[in-house]
Amino acid sequence: MIKIEDLSFTYNQSSNQILNNISLEINDGEFILITGPSGSGKTTLIRLFNGLIPYFYGGKISGKVNIQSLNLFKTETRQLAKKVGFVFQNPDNQLFMNEVESEIAFGLENLNLPVNTIKKRVEETLDSIGIAHLRRRTIGELSGGEKQKVAIASILAMNPEVIVLDEPTAELDPKSAEDILMLIQKLNDELGLTIILIEHRLDRVIQFVDRMIIIEKGKILKDGPPKILFKENLSKIGITIPPIIKLCNILEIDKIPLTVKESREILSDFINNIKYPIENIEDENKNTNYFDQSDKKKLLVELSNISFNYEKNNRVLNNINLRMYEGEFIAIMGRNGSGKTTLLKLINGLLKPGRGKINIENNTIEKSSVAELAQKIGYIFQNPANQFYHDTVEDEITYILNNLKYDSNKAKVLLDNILEQFDLEKYRKVYPRYLSVGEQQKLALASVLVTNPKILLLDEPTHGMDYKQKTIFFSYLNAYCKKGNLVILITHDVESVAEYSDRVVLLAEGRIIVDDVKKNVLSNALLFSPQVNRLVQGFKNLPQNILNYHELIKVFGYEKE
C-alpha cells in the first residue's frame, strides 16, 4: 500500500510549490490512472513512488510518505527499486545494454541476486511479456513498441509490487501503443501488480482503470472511478475526454460508457426514441483515381511519379502521385515506416527524389535549395526542442528572419506582430526550453509562420500536448488554413483528424492506399475510425459517415453544446 499524507514539494532553485498538500492512498492491486493538464505536477508526484524525488532531484519536502510499508525518508532508492518499478516515456533512454537478454538481466545483476535466480527470472519474463523471440536481438534494431516492451520486461523481472509508468505510449504509433496498454492491463489483471499510469489518450485505457486521479496545479482535483468522475463535465479542466463520454455529457445521460460497446447499449434507447430528420449528412464525391480539384482551387504542390530510396533495393516511396491545393488541410496517416516523413522531406527539398517530379506553384523544385524553398514552405518537426538554438524566444524568431534576409525594421514589426498573434509576448525573454511542450510547439509554429509561407508541413506536432494545448494549436492551424494556405500534417491522432482536417492520405509500404475526403476514409474503417463513427456503425438508421460528436448532435437536433 502507498500512503501519502499532507505532502508538499518544491524543487531546488524554484519558488513555486509543485505539489501542494497531497494526501493519497493506493491499495495493492489497483490500476490507477493519473491525468491532468501538462505542468500540473503529475510527473513529480509519481517520481516520489520510487524515491527519485527527493533523492535524485533535491528539493524541499514535507509530509509523510509510506511506500509498501517503507518510510520514504528512511529508505534508499535501491531498496525502493525492488518494490517499485519505473517505466519512462522515451524507450531509448532507459535501455543500456546491447542485447535484449542482458538488458533484462541488468537490473537483477544490480540487485546482486544468485545466478540461478537471475536465469530463471530472465526466462520467465521473456515468456510472460511474449518477447522470447527477441532475446538475442540488439536494442538498436527494435521498433519503438518492442523497445518499450523490453523496458517493461526489464522492470517486471525485478519482481516489483508496483509498476509506475510515465506516458509509456507517448512516442509510439497507435498499434504499438495499444499493445503496450493491453500488456499493462494484463500485468494488473493476471499478476495482481499495482499499476500507476500517466496517460493522455484516455479513450484506449479508461476501461481498465479502477481509479482516476486528476491533478491540477499540484493538488488532487478529483479522485474516483472513471464512471463516477465523468458524470460531471470535465472538459474545462483541460484533459482529453473520450468523445463518447463527451456525447453523453452533452445529451445529459446519466450513465457513462467507457467502451464503444457500452456506449451503444446506453444510447440505444435514446437513439431509437428521439425523432430526427433521417437525412444523410452531406456526402462528397469519391475520387477514384487521385484527388483532383483543379477546376475549383489553385494547385500548390504537385508530385508526379515520385519514388525514393535511402538504400539500394529498399524503396521507401513508390510511384507517388499527389496534388494539393490552396486552403486544404490534409492529414497524412499510416504505420511507422510507411514513408510519411520522407514524403514531407521531399516536398521541402531536404531530400531529393530518386525518380519523378515535384512542382511547387507550378515550378519545378529540382534546382531550388532548401533555403530558397523555406520562403514558401514552413516545416514543423516532431521534437520542438530540436528547433531552438537561442537564449530567448525573441532571438529565435529574429534568427529566422535574418536567415531569410528580411531587413531589420521590417523584421522588428513582423516579430512584434507574431508574438502578439500567438500570445507569446509574455515569454519574449524566456529561454525556449523552459516553456511547456505546448508552448514550445506554439513558438515553433510562430517562428515558421512569421514569414508567411504558403505551405506548412507538420510532422506529428501535437505529440505530448494535453487537450487544451492541442485545441489551441489546431485553432492556429485552422486560421492559417482558412487564409488560403495549405496545411499538410502527419499524425496518428484519429480524433483530431476527424475534427480538423479536410482530406486524408493513407500511406502503406511507400504507396498511397487512399487519398480522399476524410469522411470517405475514416468512416467504416477498421483501424482509422474515430470513436463516434464506431458508435454510429452499430445503428444502421443513422448516417454512417458521421465522424465526430458535433455532427451526431446536429443529427439529433441538439444545437446547444
Added chain:
Amino acid sequence: MEINKRVSITYRYKNNFIYDSNPLIKFFFFLSNFFVIFLISNPIYLSIIFLNMILIAFLGKDLRKVFRFIKLTLYLGLAIFIINIILRNDGGTVLFTFPFKIPIYDTINITLEVIIFSFIMVLQLILVIFIFSLVNVFINPDELIKVFMKLRIPYTISLILILSIRFFPLLLEDMENIKDVARSRGVELDKGNWFIRIKNKIKLILPLLTNSLERSIQVAEALESRGFTISKKRKFYKKIKITKIGYFTLAINIISITILLYFIITQGAGNYSPFPLYHFPRFNYFDFFMILIIFSSNISLIILLFLDRRIS
C-alpha cells in the same frame, strides 16, 4: 529505414564462428595487434597485419561494415598525407620543387622519402581504426563489459564506455535531425566562406549538447530505478567461460606476441625509415621468420576458433 541507418555501424549478431567465439580471446588478439602496429613501421609487416584483419572481417561476413569505418578515416588520412608532404622538407630524392618561397619557411620540396613516410603513417592510422572497428563490430558490447571486468577495469568505467557505444548512433540521429531543422529554416550550411560555415555549424552543436544533457539526466534516472548503485557488489549472470581449446589459443597468441615484442625491441624487427635516402624495406630470412610468426599465429587463431565452436 531509420533502423537500418543506425544498425549499419554497430554490433549485430550473425551466426558464424567469429561472432560466436570467446570475446576475451578476440579482445586480446585485437589488443596485441593494436600495440604491435605502434611499434613497427615496415610496410611489409603492416600489410601482413592488414591482410590478417581483412581475413577475419571476411570470415565474420561483415567486411562491408568494417569498411564503412575505414571510409570515414580516409578523409583524415588524406589530410595527414597532404600536410605531411607540404610541411616535411627532408629526404634526398626531390621530385618536385614549388617555384616560390615562403618567408621564414623557405622553399617547399616534395621528396619521395616524405611520400613513403606519409604513406606508412596513413597505413598505421587506417590499421588502428580497422582494429577499433573489428572490436566494435565483432564483440558484443555486453560481453565487452565482462572482458573489462576480467582486466580489472572498474564496472562504472566499463559501463560508461559501453553506454557511449550504445548512445553514439542516437547522437548521430539527433545531429541529423538538428541539421534538417536548420536547413528547413533557411540556414545554408554549405554556403558562404569558411568562417560563416564554421559559425553556422557551431550553432548546431548547442542544441545537440543540450539534448545530450537532457538525455543524460533521463538515463541517470532510469539507471537509478533499475537499482544501479556505484559502490555495492553486483552479480554477473553470464560469465566468460574459456574452453581448453580457448586456453590453447590464448597461449599461442601470448607466445607469438612475446617473441615478436622481443625481436622488435632487441633486434629492431619491423623498423623502417625511408630517410635520408630511399631504400627498399629490409627483407631477409629473419624478417621472413617474423612475418611467418605473425601470419601463422593468425591462421592458427582462426582455425582454433573455428574448432572451438565445432566442438562446443
